[in-house]
Amino acid sequence: MSIASEPLPGAVAVEEHNDVDHSSVSLAVSTVILALRPKENETHPTLWLPLVRRLREPYKDQWALPGGPLKPTLSLEEAAGFTLKRATNLEPGYLEQLYAFGDVLRAPEARAARLSGAPVPTPAADHERVVSVVYWASIPATEVANTRVHENIRWFPVDELPELAFDHNEIIEYALYRLQNKVEYSRIAHSFLGEEFTLAQLREVYEAILGRTLDPANFRRQIAASKSIIDTGRRVEGTRHRPPRLYRYNDAQAYADAGPLGMYRERHEA
Structure with a gap:
């Protein structure tokens, strides 16, 4: 019994692909x-x-x-x-x-x-x-x-x-x-701020990114529910009125998902 030596279609396609000039x-x-x-x-x-x-x-x-x-x-x-x-x-x-x-x-x-x-x-x-x-x-x-x-x-x-x-x-x-x-599902907005910040400063980041004004009370509730920031116990100094509280990032949460490769490396290289 003999086997025909005709080239497979896939082999022809590979050969043609290898002939393509990628130098440019x-x-x-x-x-x-x-x-x-x-x-x-x-x-x-x-x-x-x-x-x-x-x-x-x-x-x-x-x-x-x-x-x-x-x-x-x-x-x-x-x-x-x-x-x-x-x-x-x-x-x-x-x-x-x-x-x-x-x-x-x-x-x-x-x-x-x-x-x-x-x-x-x-x-x-x-x-x-x-x-x-x-x-x-x-x-x-x-x-x-x-x-x-x-x-x-x-x-x-x-x-x-x-x-x-x-x-x-x-x-x-x-x-x-x-x-x-x-910015809607991660805390990527925090990367635009320093280590400590006020809620008003964080809201301004969201407003700049989204291109619209946000209601301060609703924003405060949403951020509190996200548990993405922690009250430092300190307040801004040198203000005339009641000084606003200073917050910091919750380091237990990542800025955002690292993507498939990043998640793979975190799992296998930890």
Whole structure:
């Protein structure tokens, strides 16, 4: 009995896949760095983020998210932390992988075409495809004043962004969308504050993230029910009226879920 030597369909598919040229695809890491600070002549804080000015083409002189090619010696998380440190000279209050952005043409005109239903422009022959793994990070309010100052780094309110390089406007929109959803079921808002804070300060974080005013009494009840903060027994000093209480985080609760990989590592590396 002889067995036919015809190639299996799967083997042909693998062989064809291996023939694909991947030399023009690059991997990069970018970081959406968010912090709370008030706008000029305003008292309530809003969300801001730092952008860097591009010094070469494409998009020379336009603003973009901090980031760059992934170095072979760094993990993705290390690269995101390095980007944050280089842009702000600060350590994050929280750092999480957001998403991988890998459209063939990552440009404002491509997004505009998708939104309008028009055909997406075809990349030029010399187009270099870049896949970006994006992280988002928070900076505690107590550290924002110590951020790095540089002529090619500027902080912008998230609701007053210019047109950015590549697809970075869309990336920021998605980061804000994820943050607004996450703040509803986790204590991620606490990562924007210092070690001690008042209920009013915590409420301002929620209001800045959600983009709406919250009823103080309802907010107090919801936070008390969550058991996410602990009364320190101290009060703010130097106020004219009755000084508000100071609270701290309940360290028994995580900022947010660590995702499938994070939960696996916590279970197996503890």
